[in-house]
Amino acid sequence: MPENADQAAELLRVRLAEGRPVVLRGAGTRAPEESGEVLSSLKLNRLRFLDPEDMVAGAEAGMTMAAFQHVLREKGMHLPVGPWYPEATLGGAIAANDAGPERLFAGGLRDYLIGIEFVNGAGHKVKAGGKVVKNVTGYDLGRMLIGSRGGLGLITAANFKVLPLPVRPRAVLVRADDATLRTGLFKMLETRVQGDWVQVLFRAGRRELGIGLSGNAARQERVIKDIAAAFSSGIEIVEEETLPAGSPGSGRHSGFLSALLLGEAPPALHIHGVFPTSLLLTPALWETLGMGDPLSVLQPCGGDLHFFSKDTGVEEQERALARLRAALPEREGYLVLERAAAELRWRHHPAIPAPRAFALMRALKKSLDPRGIFRGSFYEAPAL
């Protein structure tokens, strides 16, 4: 556990000399690499700067998203990208490209990451970007590290553009049958309702849709009217602070998963899917999501789904994966095994199918980490 970027670089150079690869880890919420010494960023956890006037903040990569959001909130700011796992670190969230239910309205990490510091495969500290909100000075290596899954470099610090906290955030909750919800979501998107986030929860036989909104009273009244027009069923309006635990949108800044799971440990299987929004509103997919245990989460705006299962059996997990694949057009998006039984991860590439630019991703890995010091199963040839 290095305590600063220079120590991390030094340690990596030692491992390079010894020829001993390392596994990069933040909080370890995702599928861990099979073998190798763990290099944890958890002690790189200091805030570097926070300038609300300039709407920028920077911190070391081992700081948890929740802690980062907390210091931002104290200054009236936030990063509108919610963490999935409460203990997720900034570096981990970047490496996994986490995104929450705000994706369509507020964007993802790519839209807020403005500067990066990392240690490359040669054990050298590298920086790119800066602390200004708009910057095209050189290649954006920060965006390259988004989704890099620990294989391209050890992220040691990151700078973000941050936004003022939404004014009086509230949530509209809709409980209805699948068909009503799907039609309503379609209508809502077509009529361009200006919410802040959208999340659908699938729990045993129950669906719950939440839509976030904010702004002055007149604006909110209008958005609520628009939502009501899209959904024929009754809606309920709740202040965000008083959202009951476990309802859509809870834990947006502190980690959805523990809020949604009501404190239960993360399930053994977590499949994340990214697809164009219009493909996520089909009866077949909703039926499959309904099989999630204890729940599934759909964030139709911006296009992702999260399927969970407590089942630890390999074949049961395989069947769940097959069902999801059958409910989604294969070439239009991807499923990612975020957590799964080791056997399943061995059988499949973490992304299903492997990304179309996979050869380039591997070439990138080879160029930036020529000696393979960072273990990265993501970059290994996909199973056939």
Added chain:
Amino acid sequence: MALPAVLRAQLAALVGERWIKDDPVSLFTYRSDGLTLHEAEPAAIVFPGTTAELSAAVKILAGAGIPFLPRGAGTGLSGGAVPAPGAVLLEMARFREISDVDAVSRTVMVGPGVVNDQLSRHVRSLGLHFVPDPSSQKACTIGGNVGENSGGPHTLKYGVTVNHILGLEVVLPDGEVVELGGRTWDTPGPDLTGLFVGSEGTFGIATRICCRLSPLPEKAITLLAVFDSAEDACRGVSGIIARGIVPAALELMDRVVIGAVEQAYHLGFPPRAGAVLIAEIEGLTEGLDEEAAQVEDILRAQRARETRRARSDEERLLIWKARKQAFGAIGRLAPSYYTQDGVIPRSRLPEVLAKIYAIARRYELTVGNVFHAGDGNLHPLLLYDPRRAEQVQAVLAAGHEILEACLAVGGALSGEHGIGLEKSSMMGSLFNGEDLEAMKRVRAVFNPTEILNPGKIFPSPGKCADAPFIRAKSGIVA
């Protein structure tokens, strides 16, 4: 440097004789982009019509060891589309298709030759638009926007080009066609789409682009605030942001620019104002007036002499015409001008702006400022006469000092125009050898032999950092 005859014949057979140009007038026309301080004639200009043609042309050129580079509309301001000696320009104007509009997923596929403004018009009836709106939007192409990661007045709230690009079909310098990203908002693995956007035509040539569309604002309120000095106007900007309001646009024009714009368009801008700030807030009709009133209060508290609201759409459009065509208006004040693009933390604007005026005074140059104040993205326009070598030299030296002033407060060399040829010699003042080496390693993955758009972004070893000075002295800049 003419193309070898055999090679020319091969290219002509591929794209058709009318789509290859190497007559003296064409070569002269294509010798520079929007930055006229750097110029070099290409060996030829080829206009491929399809991805297959482009890929084949690239294979022919790469096979012969002849460098090449893509060009959109050539409005770039950092020399990105200026050819290296003997290079062939691949003009993307024929890639004009707009297809697969999906109003629910909010995506559309476009060819890189589609003009920025045209895309927004195409999807307007669906209540959607493509947010990045460079002031050059009536001419510049989506391919060029991707190349430079362009911004525009409305990127303060909604983000620059990269935030609105989901996928790319790209021809690599060896002719291979690859797909980065897709129609999904994220793709597993390193964000290659995000990396490609802003690579200034040095990674590959985009042939098909999946853009993200956003809802058109239902209503926009445009405010014009008049200040005694540009520094005061900058404080107004900070005041708004400090109150937690992020307008869609916050643009500043100083006295010189106001004068030029008045001369050109007669909008009734107060002639003796030190600066005007254009603030636009937009969104749903409901609640917008209150927000506008709040912004007006803040601006008045920050010493705005007067605030005006555009009373009609025509008035609003007129204000934006003044802003977006300010560069053109400035063109009337001097034979040429040099646009800088440094970006700084917003709260340092008053101090850096004061420095810019001081630097211009010291070099006896006129400087006008019209810029994206909300983003801290400066655009000092240094006026000069290219026929006067000493003025060219003064402009380059002043430009250099201005960028140093930006770096000194934690800023960067370019907010949206790119490094290109123009600022490559200064990359070393922001990044160390390791940083630059890491960037080059990334380029090597896409463009290993540097046959695509060579000589851009990175300082060339052995090249004098002030090469343009020498060219200016020798009278090449004219």
